[in-house]
Amino acid sequence: MPVQAHATAKYIRTSAQKAGLVMDLIRGRDVNAALATLHFARKSVAKDIEKVLRSAIANAQQKDGFGGDVERLYVDACYANQGPSQKRIRPAPMGRAFRVVKRTAHLTVRVSERPVKVVVEAPESGEPTAAPKRPRGARPKAKARVKAKAKPAATGARKKAAPKKKTANA
Numbered sequence: 001m002p003v004q005a006h007a008t009a010k011y012i013r014t015s016a017q018k019a020g021l022v023m024d025l026i027r028g029r030d031v032n033a034a035l036a037t038l039h040f041a042r043k044s045v046a047k048d049i050e051k052v053l054r055s056a057i058a059n060a061q062q063k064d065g066f067g068g069d070v071e072r073l074y075v076d077a078c079y080a081n082q083g084p085s086q087k088r089i090r091p092a093p094m095g096r097a098f099r100v101v102k103r104t105a106h107l108t109v110r111v112s113e114r115p116v117k118v119v120v121e122a123p124e125s126g127e128p129t130a131a132p133k134r135p136r137g138a139r140p141k142a143k144a145r146v147k148a149k150a151k152p153a154a155t156g157a158r159k160k161a162a163p164k165k166k167t168a169n170a
Helices: 016-026 031-040 045-062
Strands: 004-012 073-082 086-091 097-102 105-113
Touching (some): 004 045, 016 073, 031 045, 031 073, 045 105
């Protein structure tokens, strides 16, 4: 079974929506590619997500059964949940007040180890090997569709008038 580990940072001073935009960039990528993406991302929350990702990698290295190869780790899941919001008051003209909501987010990154690919060689005898079975629920590829002819315009629609030809009248 592949090793899984996660790390969470709570009460980060950003909105969950802004953090989610950066997390969409790294979801499903290898950890080294994800770290490079976060390092060069131009959002301030990328530094916080990078710290959480590094923590998740360190957690995976401490687990029993870890193969020791960080190259096989990838970002399995990452998400940003909304944390508590701080409500503040901003003075407005004519004695009114505007409410300012300072949002926080809880950032979670889960990393998993990719399974080792096992190469099975075909038997050397001339027997054909069986075709690989399709996973349950997978559908075969769709057949090429024939492009249908364009349908005539609806009966109340105007037809485009052809340009009139100029004639020489004296």
